[in-house]
Amino acid sequence: MPRLTRLTPDTAVGASRDLLAELVSRHGEVGDMVSTMAHSPAVLGGYLQLSRAMGRAKLDRGISERISIAIQTRQGCRLCLDAHVDAARRTGVDEGEIERARTGTSEDPGIAAIIALALQVYREPTSITDAQVIALREHGYSDRAIADVVGVVALNILTGAFNLLAGLTPESGADA
Structure with a gap:
């Protein structure tokens, strides 16, 4: 059972609400990990930036x-x-x-x-x-x-x- 709750653009606040709203508008939905990470805009933002950056990695x-x-x-x-x-x-x-x-x-x-x-x-x-x-x-x-x-x-x-x-x-x- 999850220890932290999922957030949505309606339940998140501040920067997390903005990040989730943008993700939902682009992808239609977000997974449990991303919606749960929204409790910390720093963690969610860092994850999104690192994930995008690693998409450009040269490693096969x-x-x-x-x-x-x-x-x-x-x-x-x-x-x-x-x-x-x-x-x-x-x-x-x-x-x-x-x-x-x-x-x-x-x-x-x-x-x-x-x-x-x-x-x-x-x-x-x-x-x-x-x-x-x-x-x-x-x-x-x-x-x-x-x-x-x-x-x-x-x-x-x-x-x-x-x-x-x-x-x-x-x-x-x-x-x-």
């Missing part, structure tokens, strides 16, 4: 989804995990790779290396080495794609932690 979408699966498996947000597994399937990631992503790896050494980096950013960024970054470049990743990993991880931490705090689960009918 299938790789980004595998990173998200690895992070959400560890963070424990089933709502986010389910959404990222579905998105990975839509981008053509096969079931074997989805399962490997859950364990933090890939059959492809380059993808395995970037997932490993993402998990280090999530758990222990001080343990990242120069050699890892050099190896990622040797796998063909640009500095921009490597930097994008931090944004993917940050977005996953934000959405997963928020959903866990708010009590949003697949059973509550919410969406990430």
Whole structure:
């Protein structure tokens, strides 16, 4: 059961009302996570800005989804995990790779290396080495794609932690 209530443009106040009204006018409706985030205009605005910015990331979408699966498996947000597994399937990631992503790896050494980096950013960024970054470049990743990993991880931490705090689960009918 959700711990925080959904807000609508009619029940939200101030900046949150404006943000929700704009989203509803553009999309017709908003999901539970977004409408619940509206309790904090700072969190909602930050989420929307980071989400839009990461839409321009240079990291391949299938790789980004595998990173998200690895992070959400560890963070424990089933709502986010389910959404990222579905998105990975839509981008053509096969079931074997989805399962490997859950364990933090890939059959492809380059993808395995970037997932490993993402998990280090999530758990222990001080343990990242120069050699890892050099190896990622040797796998063909640009500095921009490597930097994008931090944004993917940050977005996953934000959405997963928020959903866990708010009590949003697949059973509550919410969406990430």
